[in-house]
Amino acid sequence: GTATNTGVFLNLWKLVFRERRYRMHDWTIKLDVDAVFFPDKLRQVLRRHCPSGCKEVHFRQNLTRMFDREPWRRRQFVPIMIDADDNGVHAAMLGPIEVFSRRAVVKFAKYNMVCKTEYAQGMNQELWGDTWSEHEDVFIDRCMLRLRVVPIIEHKLLDDMLSGVNRSPPVCQPGFVAYHPYKNVDRHLRCHFQAHSAHTEAF
Secondary structure, three states: OOOOOHHHHHHHHHHHHHHOHHHHOOEEEEEOOOOEEOHHHHHHHHHHHOOOOOOOEEEEEEOOOOOOOOOOOOHHHHHHHOEEOOOOOEEEOOOOEEEEEHHHHHHHHHHHHHHHHHHHOOOOHHHHOOOHHHOHHHHHHHHHHHOOOEEEEEOOOEEEHHHOOOOOOOOOOOOOOEEEOOOOHHHHHHHHHHHHHHHHHHO
16 A cells, blocks of 8 residues: 655655755656656656646646545545546646656745644644645645645646556556556566667557
8 A cells, every 4th residue: 555654755755855956956766765756757758748847747647547545535625636637537646757847846845844834733624624745745746736836737747557547466557657556676666677678569
């Protein structure tokens, strides 16, 4: 299952804020160690969505098959956690890959205490009124909403077996920026080879 790891990751974000290296880059990417990642595919996605650059944005993954899983199946959180495009595809941010524009990180660095304080003190119950914000991806996704950072839905950002996007047995099909979870070296390399070969053939 998912980990209650918000505190750990917020401490890591403090280090990011302190070093301020994010100010020298257009984008900040957080990856899980068991994610297979293709930077070239991410560059294509970013160019498609932000050809002239983006302001305060972060990315959400498609989650069309997650309504039978917490926390997205809770009806009261649908307006908060889920966006739908014209095809009825719903999305939220998941931890294996998180993508933030520079201005989004600047805003998060400046105002993250708003989210932390509201959650810790039981304020804004519609947003923080459960324990799911103990999961860092849910907390940060909600914090982005609270800070009015614009979400961009990208259907090829993450192919994740845990979210029901991937297939069984797992096959790393072409087109995605990241694949998850591949927790040992053999499976990680196999996925990388499958996806890389498919990317190469596609060109």
